[in-house]
Amino acid sequence: EVQLVESGGGLVQPGGSLRLSCAASGFTFSSYWVHWVRQAPGKGLVWVSRINSDGSSTSYADSVKGRFTISRDNAKNTLYLQMNSLRAEDTAVYYCARGNSFFGNWGQGTLVTVSS
Amino acid sequence: DIVMTQTPLSLSVTPGQPASISCKSSQSLLHSDGKTYLYWYLQKPGQSPQLLIYEVSSRFSGVPDRFSGSGSGTDFTLKISRVEAEDAGVYYCMEATHLPWTFGQGTKVEIK
Secondary structure, eight states: OOEEEEEOOEEEOTTOOEEEEEEEESSOGGGSOEEEEEEOTTSOEEEEEEEOTTSSOEEEOTTTTTTEEEEEETTTTEEEEEEOSOOGGGOEEEEEEEOSSSOOEEOOOEEEEEOO | OOOEEEEOSEEEEOTTSOEEEEEEESSOOBOTTSOBOEEEEEEOTTSOOEEEEETTTEEOTTOOTTEEEEEETTEEEEEESSOOGGGOEEEEEEEOSSSSOEEOOOEEEEEO
């Protein structure tokens, strides 16, 4: 069974940093692109970032470019999102999702709250 | 960025009746490889989103055949032939032809 389990969310002050992790199991992690998608409270879905199967190619939404860094460790079957210079508008549930051109599997999400 | 516009934003449907959601993109979603990367997701209350339809009209594994997708270019439609209680939630279209991938605003479907 494919599983994606996010962790690392929490409360952080504006300007602070947080690193999210997504542990994958039940499939060959190194064969898939993986993504981060976020959802602010009561709002819709927003694609944040993606990384290709070997980690050599990344893409970001303009709203996080230069502040967030996506990475992966295929030996540990884990996806990461390093989030720096956090703003109130980054408050959201962050989901990791698997897929080369669509999101076939999603994690349960981890909540990031940016507030003083 | 591509803008995905869904209509209506909310829908109240009687079980057994059909439902339809429109999704329009600000640019053609036809990729240079000949495919159209338009998807439909359903987010049930308190759950993560789940894929229903990929590449306009193909049902994802396990998705009931009462769900169907159609369209081309910039205009797309999700249809539910006979709504069931378990179909309640927010439906999102999403394009993956152009970066950044973008979602529609979502259509909330309520079952009467």
